[in-house]
Amino acid sequence: MIEAWLSFFWSPTDLTSLAVFRVLAGCLVVADALSYASLRRLLLDPASYVPHDDWSASQHANRSSLLRALFARRGSTMALVAAYGLCGLVLAVGFPPPLVVPLASILAFALSRTLRQRNPLVAHSGDILLGILLVLLAFTPCTETLSLAATRSAAPPQRLAAPALRLMQVQLSVLYTTSVLYKLRGATWRKGTATHYVVRLLGHRKRRLPAALDTPASHRVATYATLAVEFGGGLLVWFPATRYPALLALAGLHLTLQLLMRMHLFQWIMLSALVLFIPGEDMARFLDWLGLL
Amino acid sequence: MDTTDLIANAAILFALGLMIVPSLPVHGALRRALRAPYGPFLRAGLGYRWSMYSPDVPLATQITVVGVRLEDGSFELIPLDGLDDGAEFGKARGLRLVSFQWALSQEKATFAWPGLANTALRRWREREARTDAPPRTPTALEVREHRYVSPLPGEAEDRPEPEVRTLWSRSLSTP
Numbered sequence: 001m002i003e004a005w006l007s008f009f010w011s012p013t014d015l016t017s018l019a020v021f022r023v024l025a026g027c028l029v030v031a032d033a034l035s036y037a038s039l040r041r042l043l044l045d046p047a048s049y050v051p052h053d054d055w056s057a058s059q060h061a062n063r064s065s066l067l068r069a070l071f072a073r074r075g076s077t078m079a080l081v082a083a084y085g086l087c088g089l090v091l092a093v094g095f096p097p098p099l100v101v102p103l104a105s106i107l108a109f110a111l112s113r114t115l116r117q118r119n120p121l122v123a124h125s126g127d128i129l130l131g132i133l134l135v136l137l138a139f140t141p142c143t144e145t146l147s148l149a150a151t152r153s154a155a156p157p158q159r160l161a162a163p164a165l166r167l168m169q170v171q172l173s174v175l176y177t178t179s180v181l182y183k184l185r186g187a188t189w190r191k192g193t194a195t196h197y198v199v200r201l202l203g204h205r206k207r208r209l210p211a212a213l214d215t216p217a218s219h220r221v222a223t224y225a226t227l228a229v230e231f232g233g234g235l236l237v238w239f240p241a242t243r244y245p246a247l248l249a250l251a252g253l254h255l256t257l258q259l260l261m262r263m264h265l266f267q268w269i270m271l272s273a274l275v276l277f278i279p280g281e282d283m284a285r286f287l288d289w290l291g292l293l
Numbered sequence: 294m295d296t297t298d299l300i301a302n303a304a305i306l307f308a309l310g311l312m313i314v315p316s317l318p319v320h321g322a323l324r325r326a327l328r329a330p331y332g333p334f335l336r337a338g339l340g341y342r343w344s345m346y347s348p349d350v351p352l353a354t355q356i357t358v359v360g361v362r363l364e365d366g367s368f369e370l371i372p373l374d375g376l377d378d379g380a381e382f383g384k385a386r387g388l389r390l391v392s393f394q395w396a397l398s399q400e401k402a403t404f405a406w407p408g409l410a411n412t413a414l415r416r417w418r419e420r421e422a423r424t425d426a427p428p429r430t431p432t433a434l435e436v437r438e439h440r441y442v443s444p445l446p447g448e449a450e451d452r453p454e455p456e457v458r459t460l461w462s463r464s465l466s467t468p
């Protein structure tokens with residue numbers, strides 16, 4: 001048992017996939033900051049849809065007078081959004097001094113959390129997942145390759161132990177499998193009608209399904225297939241023989257949802273996180289083939 | 294294994310618990326006991342316990358709208374930038390605004406209703422001031438929830454009339 005634990009968490013591993021995730025996570029943070037910047041007038045400014053005075057008097061602001069003061073001015077709100085975007089840039093590029101990337105990672109989490117505290121009604125589950133992954137990323141050697149730090153160093157990328165990478169993988173696996181356990185409590189998922197209702201949520205719907213796919217029979221298949229892909233995918237990613245089919249199925253699920261629904265960055269966060277399961281050696285070969293390594 | 298290794302492995306074990314505990318299907322005292330050591334971390338947003346469309350998919354699209362009640366008793370909806378108003382869906386682009394509009398009708402959004410309504414009223418008055426029509430006097434400001442119930446599988450696709458529920462209102466008849 002102890003042997004298995006040590007081998008799982010502490011075996012040196014190729015870190016190329018982790019570096020790719022760092023770049024993607026940085027890009028996601030930048031995209032999120034740009035989105036906040038474009039919606040600032042509506043969602044964050046003192047005179048937004050949630051005015052500063054109302055928010056300030058609510059329980060959401062009670063904990064910190066510093067936050068109340070920060071968000072009282074348009075300029076400081078914009079500065080927080082800009083700092084958040086800058087953290088994303090630092091992550092994506094992988095700036096060299098050893099502690100810069102881990103600090104940027106933690107700061108990106110803290111700033112994202114702070115912005116959501118100003119307007120708690122804008123939060124979605126992707127925020128929570130990205131936040132957890134950013135915190136764990138800070139404890140990994142994620143600048144070993146694909147970073148400014150790596151290009152300035154003469155040493156070749158090393159295989160290193162990265163227990164936090166394993167924790168990130170565990171988090172994803174737990175997320176997929178427990179999500180199915182929750183869903184099975186719902187009548188629409190058990191009856192096979194869930195996707196029928198999902199594609200009819202008018203606020204989320206980006207485009208209609210073709211009529212041939214919008215039948216009770218096809219929704220039954222789609223509903224049970226979603227449950228199978230999430231549960232099976234969350235478990236089968238751990239086994240080399242089934243890893244790639246599981247990753248392809250999960251990626252297909254997220255891409256389909258991205259095509260049909262308005263999901264902000266949620267599906268891109270999930271797709272980026274799936275990269276963490278690709279063995280580093282395979283990712284290095286792929287990037288080499290693309291001429292990126 | 295030295296002390297540093299022990300601490301590192303204990304931290305990993307703690308982090309594993311943080312990932313698994315929020316998702317465990319337990320309730321009541323057991324849930325509180327299991328979550329107790331993770332309290333600060335969960336409050337900091339480090340516990341993933343959400344799941345999209347779980348345990349059930351909403352059977353209706355639920356949006357929050359703002360409008361004024363006029364002297365003749367009619368209700369006039371005030372379109373707000375970036376938010377769906379029922380006449381048109383798709384204005385709320387991206388999950389941030391969709392989440393915002395959805396969350397507006399929840400209990401946790403009570404604090405946000407007066408501010409949203411006042412912003413809308415300001416827009417309405419600005420628009421009214423720009424028109425040549427005789428001035429109209431609103432008698433009340435209302436925040437409403439509109440629910441568009443989805444058709445059952447196999448039913449016709451016609452957009453239904455929304456079920457309306459008033460969430461908050463303020464009389465405007467006295468200055």
